Amino acid sequence: MQSKTVQTKHAAIRYLEGGEGEPLVFLHGAGGMTPDDPILKELSSRFHVYAPFLPGFGETEECETLRDMLDFALHGWDVVEALGIKNPILVGHSMGGMIAAEMAALAPNDVSRLALICPAGLWLDDHPIVDMFSLLPFEMPKYLFHDAEAGAAMMTSGLKMDDPKFLQDYLIRNARQMGMAGKLLFPIPERGLAERLYRVKAKTVVVWGESDKLIPPVYGPAFQAAIAGAKLVKVPEAGHMVILEKPSAVREAVEALA
Amino acid sequence: MKFTWFNLMPWPYLPDDFREKHRSVWVDIDQRLFDPVKSNEVYNTYMDLLEYADTLGFDGIGVNEHHQNGYGIMPSPNIIAAGLARRTKDAAIVVLGNSIALYNPPVRVAEEFAMLDCISGGRLVAGFPVGTSMDTNYCYGQIPALTREKYAEAHELIKRAWTERDPFAFNGRYNKLRHVNIWPRPIQQPMPPVHIPGGGSVETYDFCIDNTYSYSYLSFSGYLRAKALMQGYWNRVEERGAPDKSPYRAGFAQTICVAETDEEAERLYSEHVSYFYNRCLHVYPGFADAPGYRTIKTIQTGALSQYAPPRGGYTQLTWKDLTEQGHVIAGSPETVRQRMEELIKGLHVGNIFCLMHVGDMPADKCMYSTKLFAEKVMPHLRNMFPEYADDDRFWCHPIAKRAVPGSLPAAPTTAPGAPVRNPVPAE
Numbered sequence: 001m002q003s004k005t006v007q008t009k010h011a012a013i014r015y016l017e018g019g020e021g022e023p024l025v026f027l028h029g030a031g032g033m034t035p036d037d038p039i040l041k042e043l044s045s046r047f048h049v050y051a052p053f054l055p056g057f058g059e060t061e062e063c064e065t066l067r068d069m070l071d072f073a074l075h076g077w078d079v080v081e082a083l084g085i086k087n088p089i090l091v092g093h094s095m096g097g098m099i100a101a102e103m104a105a106l107a108p109n110d111v112s113r114l115a116l117i118c119p120a121g122l123w124l125d126d127h128p129i130v131d132m133f134s135l136l137p138f139e140m141p142k143y144l145f146h147d148a149e150a151g152a153a154m155m156t157s158g159l160k161m162d163d164p165k166f167l168q169d170y171l172i173r174n175a176r177q178m179g180m181a182g183k184l185l186f187p188i189p190e191r192g193l194a195e196r197l198y199r200v201k202a203k204t205v206v207v208w209g210e211s212d213k214l215i216p217p218v219y220g221p222a223f224q225a226a227i228a229g230a231k232l233v234k235v236p237e238a239g240h241m242v243i244l245e246k247p248s249a250v251r252e253a254v255e256a257l258a
Numbered sequence: 259m260k261f262t263w264f265n266l267m268p269w270p271y272l273p274d275d276f277r278e279k280h281r282s283v284w285v286d287i288d289q290r291l292f293d294p295v296k297s298n299e300v301y302n303t304y305m306d307l308l309e310y311a312d313t314l315g316f317d318g319i320g321v322n323e324h325h326q327n328g329y330g331i332m333p334s335p336n337i338i339a340a341g342l343a344r345r346t347k348d349a350a351i352v353v354l355g356n357s358i359a360l361y362n363p364p365v366r367v368a369e370e371f372a373m374l375d376c377i378s379g380g381r382l383v384a385g386f387p388v389g390t391s392m393d394t395n396y397c398y399g400q401i402p403a404l405t406r407e408k409y410a411e412a413h414e415l416i417k418r419a420w421t422e423r424d425p426f427a428f429n430g431r432y433n434k435l436r437h438v439n440i441w442p443r444p445i446q447q448p449m450p451p452v453h454i455p456g457g458g459s460v461e462t463y464d465f466c467i468d469n470t471y472s473y474s475y476l477s478f479s480g481y482l483r484a485k486a487l488m489q490g491y492w493n494r495v496e497e498r499g500a501p502d503k504s505p506y507r508a509g510f511a512q513t514i515c516v517a518e519t520d521e522e523a524e525r526l527y528s529e530h531v532s533y534f535y536n537r538c539l540h541v542y543p544g545f546a547d548a549p550g551y552r553t554i555k556t557i558q559t560g561a562l563s564q565y566a567p568p569r570g571g572y573t574q575l576t577w578k579d580l581t582e583q584g585h586v587i588a589g590s591p592e593t594v595r596q597r598m599e600e601l602i603k604g605l606h607v608g609n610i611f612c613l614m615h616v617g618d619m620p621a622d623k624c625m626y627s628t629k630l631f632a633e634k635v636m637p638h639l640r641n642m643f644p645e646y647a648d649d650d651r652f653w654c655h656p657i658a659k660r661a662v663p664g665s666l667p668a669a670p671t672t673a674p675g676a677p678v679r680n681p682v683p684a685e
Contacts, residue, residue: 062554067431131396133395133402133548134396134544136543136544139544172557174549175549177549178549179550180550182402182403182548182550183550186395187396188399
């Protein structure tokens with residue numbers, strides 16, 4: 001993947017680009033993205049992938065003028081416009097799925113296909129989503145991964161969870177990323193998407209890791225029911241970070257939309 | 259010097275195994291630990307103690323706002339302050355403060371503070387905290403990264419509501435009000451003095467300097483640990499070219515326990531100090547600092563969250579540790595006087611918020627300590643900054659002739675003002 005920059009009205013957006021084929025925009029979740037993420041490798045083996053870093057993530061600066069859901073959805077379209085692509089496939093993971101769904105509801109004629117990977121954006125009173133903002137670093141893996149131990153190693157690149165170097169970097173990165181994500185997800189990750197999903201026209205697949213403990217898989221059928229004709233793919237032995245644990249299954253689900 | 263007797267109002271019945279059995283004293287504290295019937299006594303005792311401090315000559319009596327908190331049962335400090343305004347005579351009513359980003363609309367704060375100022379005869383010292391992350395974000399659901407912007411807007415609205423004499427429209431991002439026109443308005447002109455509690459944010463330093471507000475560091479870890487943070491503030495005061503370095507530009511909260519001797523202080527107070535530092539400050543660290551609540555700039559300047567306990571936790575701190583490291587200033591009047599002098603000079607602060615009710619301290623011990631401080635310590639600390647004696651920018655200005663509560667005339671037996679009918683003829 002190549003690292004590049006594109007300018008929108010609000011910010012200079014860093015993005016990763018790679019692969020050939022139909023244009024596909026990948027929107028990362030609140031945990032951010034790295035160039036080595038296996039999902040990017042998988043998707044770029046079949047598509048021309050553009051993966052922008054949201055403001056506050058990676059090398060994209062924070063942006064104070066993005067405040068609410070509409071700002072973020074329009075920002076998504078600003079980035080697509082600035083990249084000069086038309087009718088992209090939108091793939092979003094977690095918070096990125098929430099943004100992708102909003103984008104598809106906002107401009108239903110401009111999305112060729114839509115893949116929502118463990119998306120945020122709905123709230124079921126009987127299945128409250130854990131308060132991810134108050135979780136301590138060492139508590140994260142068990143919510144994010146099917147295999148928490150292997151997941152922890154992925155999160156810290158091998159450092160120990162209580163290593164001061166890991167913690168210091170984590171504190172700054174977490175404040176930037178989750179600070180920005182909080183505008184959409186704090187204190188409850190719901191901003192009225194349920195009332196707008198009827199507008200989505202794109203052929204849609206909803207993908208869920210069966211062991212997701214952050215946003216439980218029961219949310220899968222809720223998304224499926226709200227989007228006409230949506231397909232639901234459940235991935236075994238994968239948690240919320242299905243894009244790390246089973247990236248090829250995600251790629252297959254996206255491919256199957258064609 | 260201005261000494262304010264401050265009561266956090268801790269719940270005094272947290273069980274011995276609170277730390278082991280419960281993850282947090284704040285936000286998700288166990289409902290079942292609060293006993294509403296017992297609270298009747300607790301609230302009234304705490305208010306009595308604040309009123310007692312007024313009779314001993316403290317300059318102010320202070321209250322603050324916390325939510326879902328086992329060491330602060332005052333979600334609405336204004337309710338307590340209203341009671342105090344009626345039952346006290348001279349002390350400033352220091353409300354430190356109202357978390358203005360939480361009031362919808364914030365003119366509510368302008369109105370309630372105006373009421374307090376009017377009822378107390380101009381004795382209000384107002385406070386505008388951003389609010390801790392626990393209160394503001396985790397209890398009251400404000401989005402962390404937008405909290406400061408919302409706070410700034412609320413501040414602008416309140417200030418204008420207090421100072422403008424004609425109705426105005428306020429088209430804010432968070433507040434759309436077509437007719438702002440508060441009624442009543444405060445006695446103090448152009449507005450009551452304002453203190454801002456802060457925890458080391460550079461932005462808050464600047465906010466205080468720009469508005470001529472007093473910066474208050476409300477820490478529980480004492481003056482020795484506060485040195486670097488307060489020095490940061492004074493450096494900033496100089497950098498920003500403020501016209502003076504008046505000590506009244508700053509305030510500091512300090513736990514203080516006075517007895518006849520150092521030994522007696524330990525004997526009387528150590529269990530209550532331990533209750534406070536071990537049980538009351540047992541906050542789940544995940545609630546200390548919601549991502550986005552502090553600015554990246556502040557995190558990078560290395561200001562630690564004021565709620566982060568020292569390495570190893572407080573449990574290992576003995577009375578000796580707590581007093582030697584300055585978390586607590588305790589001992590004989592002479593010991594306390596010396597250490598208070600160190601604090602006042604070392605931090606260069608003119609406003610002291612005296613935390614004299616500690617943890618589950620019973621009323622008699624608290625009164626004993628308070629009286630000794632008022633009579634044997636405070637008088638010796640009065641004149642620490644003679645060159646700034648005239649600086650009254652950061653304190654209230656009560657009216658000279660104030661109403662006396664409870665001074666209705668005798669209940670009339672006939673219609674007032676009507677001519678007396680059938681007067682009894684004189685013998």
